[in-house]
Structures are given as structure tokens and as C-alpha cells.
Amino acid sequence: MNGLNGATNGSPMRYGLTWNGKSRARRAAHTPARSTLVPCPEKSVNWDTTRNLLIEGDNLEALKLLQESYRRKVRMIYIDPPYNTGKDFIYPDDFRYSVADYLRLTCQADRADQSGRRPMMNVETSGRYHTDWLNMMYPRLKLGRSLLRDGGVIFISIGDQELANLRLICNELFGEGNCLGCVARVAKRTSNKGTHFAPSKDYVLVYARRAECVAPFMDVVRPSYAARFAQEDERGHYATVGLYQAALDPRPNQRYWIECPDGSFVIPPGEVFPEEVADAAQVRPASRRDRVWRWSRQSYLEKRHLLVFKESARSPLLTPDGSLSKWNVYTKYYLEDRLKDGTRPRDYLDDVTNDLGTAALKRLGLDDFFEFAKPPELMRRLMHWLGGDEGVYMDFFAGSGTLAQAVLEQNAEDGGNRQFILVQLPEPCPEDSVAAQSGYPTIADICRERVRRVMAGLGDQDGGFKVFKLDATDCAMEGD
Ligand SMILES: C[S@@+](CC[C@H](N)C(=O)[O-])C[C@H]1O[C@@H](n2cnc3c(N)ncnc32)[C@H](O)[C@@H]1O
Numbered sequence: 303m304n305g306l307n308g309a310t311n312g313s314p315m316r317y318g319l320t321w322n323g324k325s326r327a328r329r330a331a332h333t334p335a336r337s338t339l340v341p342c343p344e345k346s347v348n349w350d351t352t353r354n355l356l357i358e359g360d361n362l363e364a365l366k367l368l369q370e371s372y373r374r375k376v377r378m379i380y381i382d383p384p385y386n387t388g389k390d391f392i393y394p395d396d397f398r399y400s401v402a403d404y405l406r407l408t409c410q411a412d413r414a415d416q417s418g419r420r421p422m423m424n425v426e427t428s429g430r431y432h433t434d435w436l437n438m439m440y441p442r443l444k445l446g447r448s449l450l451r452d453g454g455v456i457f458i459s460i461g462d463q464e465l466a467n468l469r470l471i472c473n474e475l476f477g478e479g480n481c482l483g484c485v486a487r488v489a490k491r492t493s494n495k496g497t498h499f500a501p502s503k504d505y506v507l508v509y510a511r512r513a514e515c516v517a518p519f520m521d522v523v524r525p526s527y528a529a530r531f532a533q534e535d536e537r538g539h540y541a542t543v544g545l546y547q548a549a550l551d552p553r554p555n556q557r558y559w560i561e562c563p564d565g566s567f568v569i570p571p572g573e574v575f576p577e578e579v580a581d582a583a584q585v586r587p588a589s590r591r592d593r594v595w596r597w598s599r600q601s602y603l604e605k606r607h608l609l610v611f612k613e614s615a616r617s618p619l620l621t622p623d624g625s626l627s628k629w630n631v632y633t634k635y636y637l638e639d640r641l642k643d644g645t646r647p648r649d650y651l652d653d654v655t656n657d658l659g660t661a662a663l664k665r666l667g668l669d670d671f672f673e674f675a676k677p678p679e680l681m682r683r684l685m686h687w688l689g690g691d692e693g694v695y696m697d698f699f700a701g702s703g704t705l706a707q708a709v710l711e712q713n714a715e716d717g718g719n720r721q722f723i724l725v726q727l728p729e730p731c732p733e734d735s736v737a738a739q740s741g742y743p744t745i746a747d748i749c750r751e752r753v754r755r756v757m758a759g760l761g762d763q764d765g766g767f768k769v770f771k772l773d774a775t776d777c778a779m780e781g782d
Contacts, residue, residue: 319470319550322430323437327692330506331441339770347754348766354706358746359772361698361725365445368418368723370747374601376449376723377693378457380681380705382674383442385461399636425715436471443475446698450511455482456505457684467503470516472509482508487651487680506651506684520644523637524653527645531637542610542632545595546570546619557595558584562629563611568619570594578623592635597633597727608634647687654680663702663751666755671737671748672702681708691718703749704765707756714760722767724749 339357343349357364384390391639417605450600451557456476460468465484473481484507493500511517531539550556557574559567561581569575572592576583584599595602610632617630658677663669681704685695691713697705711721728744742748750769757765 309573310723318474319436319467321433321436325408326438327437327440328363328444330352331444335363337363337367337772339364339367339537341775342769342771345769346767347757348764349768351764352768353721354753354765354767356700356706356746356750356767356769357702357723358728358744358769359725359769363446363772364444364725365442365449365698368449368488369445372449372694372723374449374451374454376691376696377451377454377720378556378685378688379450379454380457380459380684381697382459382676382700382701383439383699384435384744386431386463386701387461390429392778406688426566427496431552432464432467432768436467439464439468440444440471440475442698443471444764445507446696447475449696451693452512453515454511455688458509459487459504460507461504462501464521465507468507472507474507480510480513481598482510482513482519484508487654489656489662491655491657491737506680507724516724517689519647520689522683522686523645524639524740527640528637533634537633537636537638539637540634540636542634543774545597545609545631545633546593548593548618550594550596552587552590552592552594552600554586555584555597555598555600557587558582558595558598558599559590560595560602560609560631562627566627566629567622567709568617568629568631570626571618575622595631601755610634647680649739651680651683659704660708662704666752666759668702668755669736670751671731671740671742671779672745675702676704678704678708678711681705682712685712685720691716691719694723695720696723697723698723698725700726700749706749706753708754710756710760712766714762724753728771 316590337359339347342358345351364492392511404463408421411662443456450456457466458472470482484509486503487506488502489504493502495501501647527540528568530541533540533542543559557569557576559569559576559579559581561567565577567581570593572586572587574585574592576585580598582603587594595709597605612630612632613628614630615628619627619630621627654677656675656677657681659675660669662678663672665677685708695705695709697703699708706722709720712718726746726749728746731742735741737743737745737748742751745764752768
């Protein structure tokens with residue numbers, strides 16, 4: 303049975319998520335790999351010089367094999383695993399079977415293998431609905447974590463179906479204190495499916511190997527944000543914000559007179575006033591009704607040069623005789639400072655929707671090859687938040703290889719030296735699909751072709767990738 307255990311008095315149970323097969327899933331991360339990586343130079347580009355890797359095979363095996371060379375080396379992992387919608391396949395991790403059995407399954411996705419097993423459409427009516435997904439994810443996340451370096455971060459795209467379970471297993475594997483956030487993303491703008499709501503968002507869960515080693519995230523300055531800085535003075539473009547904000551709690555040294563350009567004085571709304579009517583003369587607020595400026599008197603004296611006075615018929619500020627003033631007071635903040643300091647990203651994204659993922663494939667001439675591509679812009683945003691321009695970037699549910707595109711484009715833009723590692727099953731494309739009919743029989747083939755086209759598009763003559771396959775691929779095809 304699945305469940306969430308909580309320790310109660312006298313109970314030996316530990317708090318945590320349990321499910322059928324959890325111990326086996328935990329052990330699965332520790333059992334040695336049963337395959338090796340076979341180089342495929344004929345499918346690779348610039349084999350001798352590149353550090354980028356494309357691995358075709360099951361990611362559980364691949365993650366085990368990568369431990370030797372990449373343990374604690376990876377700067378960023380982005381994954382977009384099956385959301386468990388009931389329509390995506392969950393490949394059965396049955397650890398009694400060999401890799402060859404496993405690959406036979408994946409190469410015959412529409413047929414049962416000799417033992418009658420097939421990859422599951424994990425439908426919600428199945429009693430094993432969450433269990434199968436958890437058994438698949440747990441060992442992979444455990445192995446993924448051990449590849450991260452101290453300042454490394456994993457970003458995991460996920461839908462509503464498994465968000466809660468994913469968060470609980472990540473809390474267990476990474477530690478709750480290493481959860482950096484959960485970002486909601488608008489995935490589609492038009493959707494009419496769903497019973498009570500039209501689902502249009504997903505999430506990106508963010509965990510660090512060691513949160514204290516990750517610098518605060520900084521956002522990109524978007525054109526819409528820069529457009530706010532429409533005014534200009536000798537220092538540059540600036541925007542303004544009111545020095546009085548109604549929501550501020552009263553503080554002792556924030557209620558004082560300010561002298562306006564015509565020699566009149568203003569103060570926020572309230573009932574007590576400084577005895578002397580003079581610039582910066584202050585009074586202690588007596589109650590919550592005595593409102594205050596955003597700046598202390600000291601800050602005001604130091605930064606008066608940043609004030610902007612605007613005449614306004616709706617100013618809430620008071621004059622010494624208690625009437626409403628014609629002046630309102632604002633402070634300047636400069637675009638240059640915001641560009642330098644950056645801004646903390648909000649934990650929602652509304653400008654990297656799925657249609658950008660489709661458009662990216664279309665630009666590469668791969669329209670209709672792959673339905674579930676995420677936008678490269680999403681991954682580039684995550685890379686920007688994390689900062690840095692070198693290191694290993696990994697996606698072990700690579701699909702069409704969007705992460706590689708994001709890495710290559712980001713390197714081209716900022717001269718960075720990031721390398722990528724992608725892992726993707728040779729999951730067969732349906733025989734009647736555009737991809738299969740265009741000569742790309744598996745998703746791994748689409749992924750490889752996409753990376754090749756991105757490099758060509760960027761004019762990246764020196765770039766390349768090494769392709770490896772799990773050694774059992776050939777024997778998986780035996781008996782076909
Ligand atoms: C939702 S898609 C990822 C899409 C990708 N983010 C993109 O933008 O193209 C998930 C992918 O994981 C792959 N996958 C599922 N199980 C896997 C496994 N055990 N090992 C490797 N890849 C797997 C599936 O074949 C599928 O292509």
C-alpha cells in the first residue's frame with residue numbers, strides 16, 4: 303500500500319512516503335550496471351574533440367555507468383520525465399530481467415515481448431498508478447543527485463499528477479532544506495479540456511545538492527521590464543516609485559516633513575505632526591493611523607537627490623494645515639543598477655509556453671516529429687538563474703534533445719563553455735508517424751538529428767557529440 307507515515311508517540315514509524323517496492327527501488331540504485339557503453343563513432347560528430355555525449359539507452363543503466371567519470375561533476379540537471387498522465391509510457395523496471403529483455407521491450411513498444419510484458423499506459427484506474435511511477439523515478443533521482451557537484455542544481459518539470467509524490471521523494475533524497483523552490487509555468491494559453499478546470503500549467507521543482515553552495519538566482523531583464531525605465535537624466539534611464547505606500551507599517555523614524563519645490567511641506571496621512579514645520583522635522587507615529595514614508599529620515603537626508611516631485615490631483619499627502627497637497631513624492635531607480643544587481647526571479651513563468659517548443663522544432667524542419675518538446679527558452683531561463691558559463695549540463699529524459707539546443711544557443715550567445723550529456727531511450731516512433739516515415743525510427747534518432755541541425759544552424763564547425771549505446775541493444779533485437 304502507498305502512504306504517508308507520520309511518527310506518533312510510541313510508534314516506531316518514521317515520517318515519509320512509503321509504497322510497494324520502495325526498498326527494491328532503493329536497492330536498484332546500488333546494484334551494479336549490467337551493460338557497458340558502446341561507442342558509435344559513425345553516428346557521432348567530431349568524435350575526437352567533443353566533450354558532449356548522447357547516450358541511447360535506459361537512463362537507469364546510463365546513470366550508473368556515468369558515476370565513474372561524472373560523480374559530483376554536473377552543474378545542472380534538467381529533466382522532464384513522463385508526468386504519469388495515463389497517456390505516457392512508464393517502462394517497467396523489473397529488476398529480475400536483463401537489460402536485453404528491457405531493451406527488447408523498448409524496441410517493440412506496441413507488442414508484448416515473449417514474457418507478455420509491455421510498456422504500460424499507466425492508466426489512473428490501475429492500482430499501481432503512483433507506485434509504478436515512484437519505482438521508476440526513485441533510483442534515477444538518487445543516482446542523478448550523486449552526479450551533482452556541491453553547487454549543482456536539478457530542475458524537474460512535472461504536472462499535477464505526481465507533483466506531491468515527487469516533492470516527497472525529493473525531500474527524502476535531497477533533504478527538505480535543499481529545496482530551492484517550486485516554479486509554476488503557464489504551459490498553454492488555450493485549453494478547454496478538463497472537468498472543473500482547463501489545465502494549463504505545470505511546475506518546475508528545484509533542488510540543490512547543497513543549497514548553501516548555490517548563489518541567489520538572478521532574473522534576466524526582459525524588454526517589457528526595461529520599457530518601464532522611460533525617463534532619463536544625466537545618469538541614465540530611470541523609473542519612479544512612490545515614497546509613500548499605504549501598506550507600510552508605522553516605524554518611529556519614518557514620519558517627517560518633506561519640502562516641495564514651491565517651498566510647501568508634505569507628510570503622509572495621519573493624526574500627529576512634527577512640532578516644527580521644517581524639512582526633515584520628524585514625529586513618532588502614535589498609532590497605526592499615522593502613516594510613514596518608505597525611507598527613514600536618515601535615508602532621506604542621504605538620498606534626497608533621488609526624489610521626484612509630481613503635481614497630482616489625487617495625492618494622499620497632507621500639508622501643515624491638514625489639507626491634501628497638490629504634490630506627490632517619488633524616488634528614482636535606475637535601469638543600469640537593476641541590470642547590474644539583477645532581480646530575484648518570481649516563482650512563476652508565463653512567457654515560456656509549450657508553443658515555443660513546437661516553434662523551435664519547426665524552425666529546424668522537424669515539425670510534427672515530436673509532440674512533447676519543451677521550449678529551449680525555458681531551459682535557457684533556468685540556466686540564467688543558475689548563472690555561470692561552464693560545466694556539465696545533463697538531461698536523462700532527453701526526448702527531442704531540447705536541453706542540448708539550449709546549451710548550444712547559450713554558449714553561442716555568451717561565449718560560454720558548457721557541455722551537455724543527454725540520455726534517451728531508443729523508444730520507437732509509431733510506424734505511421736511523420737518521424738518514422740521520414741527515416742527516424744526512434745526518439746533517440748530524432749534527438750541526434752536535432753542536435754546536428756542546431757549545430758549546423760549556429761555554424762558551429764568545431765562542435766560535436768559522441769554517441770554511445772548500451773551494449774545490449776543488439777542482443778535486444780535478437781529474435782525479432
Ligand atoms: C516528456 S519527454 C521529454 C521531452 C524533452 N524535454 C523535450 O523537450 O524534447 C520524456 C522522454 O523520456 C524518455 N524516457 C522515458 N523513460 C526513459 C528511460 N527509462 N530512459 C531514458 N529515456 C526515457 C521518453 O522516451 C521521452 O522521450
